[in-house]
Amino acid sequence: MRDANPQTIYLKDYTVPEYLIENVELSFILDEEKTRVVSKLTMLKNPLSHSQDSTLILHGEGLELIRVAIDEQPLNETQYQQSNECLNIDSVPQDKTFIVEIGNTINPKANTALEGLYLSSTMLCTQCEAEGFRKITYFLDRPDVMCSFKTTLIGDKDKYPVLLSNGNKIAEGELQNNRHWVAWEDPFKKPCYLFALVAGQLECIEDSFTTMSGRDISLQIFVEQSDIDKCDHAMQSLKNSMRWDEQTYGREYDLDLYMIVAVGHFNMGAMENKGLNVFNTKFVLARPDTATDSDYEHIEGVIGHEYFHNWSGNRITCRDWFQLSLKEGFTVFRDQEFTADQTSKAVKRIEDVKMLRTRQFAEDAGPLSHPIRPDSYIEINNFYTLTVYEKGAEVVRMIQTLVGKTGFRKGSDLYFQRYDGQAVTCDDFVSTMEEANDIDFEQFRRWYSQAGTPVLEIEQEYNQQLKTHSITIRQSCAPTPRQPAKQPLHIPIQLGLLAADGSVADICLDDHAPCKEILIELKEQQQTFVFEKLEERPVVSLLRGFSAPVNVKMQQSLEELAFLLSHDTDTFNRWEAAHKMSSQIIFGLMDDIKQGKDLELNPLLVQSYQTILQQSWDDLSYLSLLLSLPAENYLAGQMEVIDVDAIHKARVFVEQSLAEQLQNQFLELYQRYHKEESGQFDAGTIGRRRIKNICLGYLVKLESTESYQIVEEQFKTAKNMTDQMAALAVITDSANPNKLMCLDSFYQQWKDEALVIDKWFTLQACSSSDDSFNTVQDLTQHPAFELTNPNRVRSLIGAFSQANQLHFHAANGQGYNFLANQIIALNLINPQVASRMVSGLTQWKRFDENRQSLMKKALEKIINTPDISKDVYEIASKSLVPG
Numbered sequence: 001m002r003d004a005n006p007q008t009i010y011l012k013d014y015t016v017p018e019y020l021i022e023n024v025e026l027s028f029i030l031d032e033e034k035t036r037v038v039s040k041l042t043m044l045k046n047p048l049s050h051s052q053d054s055t056l057i058l059h060g061e062g063l064e065l066i067r068v069a070i071d072e073q074p075l076n077e078t079q080y081q082q083s084n085e086c087l088n089i090d091s092v093p094q095d096k097t098f099i100v101e102i103g104n105t106i107n108p109k110a111n112t113a114l115e116g117l118y119l120s121s122t123m124l125c126t127q128c129e130a131e132g133f134r135k136i137t138y139f140l141d142r143p144d145v146m147c148s149f150k151t152t153l154i155g156d157k158d159k160y161p162v163l164l165s166n167g168n169k170i171a172e173g174e175l176q177n178n179r180h181w182v183a184w185e186d187p188f189k190k191p192c193y194l195f196a197l198v199a200g201q202l203e204c205i206e207d208s209f210t211t212m213s214g215r216d217i218s219l220q221i222f223v224e225q226s227d228i229d230k231c232d233h234a235m236q237s238l239k240n241s242m243r244w245d246e247q248t249y250g251r252e253y254d255l256d257l258y259m260i261v262a263v264g265h266f267n268m269g270a271m272e273n274k275g276l277n278v279f280n281t282k283f284v285l286a287r288p289d290t291a292t293d294s295d296y297e298h299i300e301g302v303i304g305h306e307y308f309h310n311w312s313g314n315r316i317t318c319r320d321w322f323q324l325s326l327k328e329g330f331t332v333f334r335d336q337e338f339t340a341d342q343t344s345k346a347v348k349r350i351e352d353v354k355m356l357r358t359r360q361f362a363e364d365a366g367p368l369s370h371p372i373r374p375d376s377y378i379e380i381n382n383f384y385t386l387t388v389y390e391k392g393a394e395v396v397r398m399i400q401t402l403v404g405k406t407g408f409r410k411g412s413d414l415y416f417q418r419y420d421g422q423a424v425t426c427d428d429f430v431s432t433m434e435e436a437n438d439i440d441f442e443q444f445r446r447w448y449s450q451a452g453t454p455v456l457e458i459e460q461e462y463n464q465q466l467k468t469h470s471i472t473i474r475q476s477c478a479p480t481p482r483q484p485a486k487q488p489l490h491i492p493i494q495l496g497l498l499a500a501d502g503s504v505a506d507i508c509l510d511d512h513a514p515c516k517e518i519l520i521e522l523k524e525q526q527q528t529f530v531f532e533k534l535e536e537r538p539v540v541s542l543l544r545g546f547s548a549p550v551n552v553k554m555q556q557s558l559e560e561l562a563f564l565l566s567h568d569t570d571t572f573n574r575w576e577a578a579h580k581m582s583s584q585i586i587f588g589l590m591d592d593i594k595q596g597k598d599l600e601l602n603p604l605l606v607q608s609y610q611t612i613l614q615q616s617w618d619d620l621s622y623l624s625l626l627l628s629l630p631a632e633n634y635l636a637g638q639m640e641v642i643d644v645d646a647i648h649k650a651r652v653f654v655e656q657s658l659a660e661q662l663q664n665q666f667l668e669l670y671q672r673y674h675k676e677e678s679g680q681f682d683a684g685t686i687g688r689r690r691i692k693n694i695c696l697g698y699l700v701k702l703e704s705t706e707s708y709q710i711v712e713e714q715f716k717t718a719k720n721m722t723d724q725m726a727a728l729a730v731i732t733d734s735a736n737p738n739k740l741m742c743l744d745s746f747y748q749q750w751k752d753e754a755l756v757i758d759k760w761f762t763l764q765a766c767s768s769s770d771d772s773f774n775t776v777q778d779l780t781q782h783p784a785f786e787l788t789n790p791n792r793v794r795s796l797i798g799a800f801s802q803a804n805q806l807h808f809h810a811a812n813g814q815g816y817n818f819l820a821n822q823i824i825a826l827n828l829i830n831p832q833v834a835s836r837m838v839s840g841l842t843q844w845k846r847f848d849e850n851r852q853s854l855m856k857k858a859l860e861k862i863i864n865t866p867d868i869s870k871d872v873y874e875i876a877s878k879s880l881v882p883g
C-alpha cells in the first residue's frame with residue numbers, strides 16, 4: 001500500500017551491496033494457503049563496500065517470520081527489527097563468512113498480485129522479476145547479488161506430482177503422509193530475480209537438442225493436461241532458437257535441461273528464469289484451429305527472446321534496475337533478428353517500426369517520457385516500458401548499423417567473454433563495442449540518457465550547373481520531463497538516390513568511393529551533405545530500413561511518394577512511401593470534413609493500388625502491408641490535437657472508396673487464394689491467408705449482401721483460427737445483421753479455450769460499431785470475465801482503452817470514467833496490471849479541452865482512491881504533472 005510519501009529511487013545513489021551471498025539453500029513445504037520456507041544463506045561482508053555498519057538489512061514484504069538464526073544461534077526479538085519492507089539484523093560478523101537461517105511462511109492463494117509465489121488454477125508458480133523474491137523470503141533482492149541456489153521442494157504427491165526449480169535435478173524421494181520431495185541445484189550464480197519454482201499436476205512433452213559441441217540437452221514443456229496437444233510449435237521454436245543463437249552469436253546452452261512451463265495467470269509475456277522459463281499460456285499454446293498465424297509468430301519470437309536471455313540477461317545480468325535495457329534492449333534486438341531470419345525480413349522490420357512509432361513514440365512524447373536508461377523510479381515494475389524494450393532495441397540496432405555486422409559480432413563476443421557471470425551496466429556494453437571496433441561512442445551514449453524522439457528536418461537543393469544535390473538535415477528534440485534542453489545525437493542515416501527513370505543513381509559523396517547506398521552519420525545540430533555528379537535532380541530515399549528511431553519532416557509530393565512506391569529498392573522505404581501517401585490523403589480528407597466539403601478520394605491512391613495489384617509478388621505478406629491503411633492511432637500520433645471522429649470518418653471513407661473502385665481486383669485475389677487454402681504454416685501459405693483476408697476486409701466495407709455471404713461462409717467453414725478470426729473480426733466491425741449470431745456461435749464453439757475466448761473479448765472491445773461501449777460494459781459482467789486474470793483484463797479493458805480510439809475517447813467521457821472504475825477495482829487485486837491500464841489516460845494533453853478535463857478528472861479520481869498502490873500512484877500522478 002502507498003506510504004505517506006512514496007520514495008523515489010535514483011540511479012546516482014547506486015552503491016555496491018554491503019554484504020554478499022555466496023550460496024543459498026532453500027526448502028519449501030508447499031501448501032496453497034501456508035507454504036513454509038526455510039532459507040540458509042552463506043554470507044560475507046562485501047570487500048568493496050566502505051560501509052562501517054554491522055547491521056544486515058534484508059528485503060522482505062508480506063512475510064510471516066518464524067525464526068532467525070546466525071551461525072546456528074537463534075536470535076531473540078531484541079536482536080533484529082522488522083518493518084513492512086525489511087528485516088534488520090544487528091551486528092553480524094564482519095571478518096568471516098556467516099550463515100543466516102530464516103524460517104517464514106507465505107500465503108500463495110491470497111497473492112492476487114501474482115508476484116512472488118502464487119496460485120494459478122491449481123498450480124503453484126513464481127514470478128520474481130523485478131522484486132518478487134522478497135515476497136517469498138528475506139533476501140538481498142537486488143540483481144548485483146549473484147549466488148548459487150540449491151532448492152528442495154516438498155509437497156503432496158497428488159496435488160503436486162511435478163516439482164520443478166532451476167538447474168539440474170539432483171535427488172528425489174518419498175516422505176510420509178503421501179508426500180514427496182525433489183532437490184534442484186543450479187551451478188550458475190544468479191540474482192534472485194531469476195529464481196523459479198513450479199508445482200502442480202502438469203503434463204510434459206519432451207525432446208532433445210544436440211549443441212554445437214555435441215552435448216545433448218533435454219527439452220521439456222509443461223502444461224495442464226488439456227493443453228498437451230498444443231505444444232509442438234513451441235518446442236520447434238525452442239530448437240530453432242537454440243540453433244540460431246549458436247550460428248549467429250556462437251552461444252551454446254549450458255545446463256543439461258531446459259524447461260518451459262505455461263501458466264494461465266501471468267502478469268507479463270514470459271520470464272527467463274534460469275533453466276525454468278515460466279510463460280504466459282498465450283506464448284506457448286498453439287494448434288491450427290485455436291491460434292492464428294500471428295500467434296504462431298509471436299510464440300516463436302517470445303520463446304526465442306527468453307532463450308536468448310540465457311546469455312544476454314542470465315549469465316550477464318544488470319547491475320541495477322536502471323540498466324534494464326542492457327538485457328532487454330539487446331535481447332529484443334536479438335529476437336527481432338531471429339524472427340526476421342525465420343519469416344520475412346521486410347515484414348518483420350515494418351511491423352516492429354509500426355509498433356514503435358504508434359506506441360513508443362507516444363510514450364516518448366508524453367508525461368512519462370524517460371530515457372532507455374531511466375534515472376529515477378518509484379516502482380520499477382512501471383519501467384518495463386516500450387522505451388526500455390523497443391527503443392532500447394533500436395539503439396542496439398544503431399550500434400550494429402554503425403559498426404557493421406562483423407564488428408557487432410566481434411563486440412558481442414568480447415562482451416560475453418569479459419562479463420560472463422557478472423552484473424554490469426549499459427555503459428559496459430557500449431564500451432565493449434567501442435573497444436572491439438576501435439570507434440568512439442562518446443556522443444552516441446546520449447541515446448541512453450536522453451529521452452524523447454528526435455525530429456529530422458530535411459531540406460534539399462539541386463544545383464543544375466554544379467550537378468550537385470545537397471541535403472541539409474537539422475536535428476531537434478522537444479523538451480521532456482526534467483530534460484528541458486537536448487544535445488545533438490549521433491544518428492546513422494541509411495540513404496539511396498533514384499534517377500528520374502526509376503533506376504538507382506550512383507552516390508558520390510566527398511572522398512567515398514561511388515556506391516549505390518550510403519550510411520551518413522549526423523552528429524551536429526545541422527549538417528549539409530553534397531552529392532555530386534548528378535545529371536538531374538534525384539529522388540532521395542532517406543532513412544532506409546528505418547535506420548534510426550526518429551521522426552522525419554521532409555516535403556514530399558504525392559507524385560514523389562508514388563514514384564518511390566514503384567521504384568525504391570529498399571523494402572522498408574517502399575512501404576513507407578505507400579504509408580505516407582495514404583496518410584497525407586487521409587489528412588487532406590480530414591480538412592475537407594472540417595470545412596464541410598464533399599469527400600472525394602484522390603485518384604492517385606487508386607492508381608497506385610492498381611499498379612501494385614498488377615505486379616507479381618513473392619512475398620504476399622509484404623504485399624498485404626502495402627495494401628493496408630495507416631492505423632487510427634498512428635494517424636492520431638501525427639496530429640497536434642487529436643480528432644478521433646475525423647480520423648475514423650476519413651479513414652473509413654478511404655477504405656470504402658478503395659473497396660468500391662477496386663472490388664473486382666479484391667474479389668479476384670480473394671477467390672484465388674481462398675481456393676488454394678491448404679492449412680499449412682509455411683511462409684507462402686501464411687502470406688496467401690494474409691492477402692486474402694486483407695481483400696476480405698475491403699470487400700465487407702461495401703456492406704453488400706454478397707460480401708456478407710462471402711465472409712459468413714468463411715467464418716462457418718474455416719479450418720484454422722486465422723481464417724475464422726479474420727472473418728469474425730470483419731463481421732463484428734460491420735453492420736452485418738447476423739453479427740450477434742456469429743459471436744454467439746463462436747463463443748459456444750470455444751468456451752473451453754481460454755486463449756480463444758480472450759480473442760472473442762478483444763474483437764468486441766475493438767469494434768467501431770455504435771454500441772461498442774455498451775457491449776464492453778456488459779462484457780465486464782459476463783461469467784467468463786474476471787479481474788483476477790491478467791489476460792482477460794488485457795483482452796477487454798486493455799483492448800478497449802488502448803485500441804478502440806473512437807469509442808474510448810467518446811466526447812461524453814463515459815470511456816474514461818469506465819476505465820477509472822476498472823483501475824480502482826483492479827488496484828488492490830493486481831497493482832502491476834492496474835498500473836498498465838492507466839496508460840489509456842496518460843496522453844490527455846493531446847486532446848481537445850473538453851476531453852482533457854474529463855481525462856484529468858478520471859486520473860484524479862484514481863489518485864484519490866484510498867489505498868492506492870505505488871504502481872498506480874506513480875503513473876497517475878506523473879501523468880498529471882503540468883508542463
Ligand SMILES: [Zn+2]
Pocket residue numbers: 305309327328331
Ligand atoms: Zn526480456
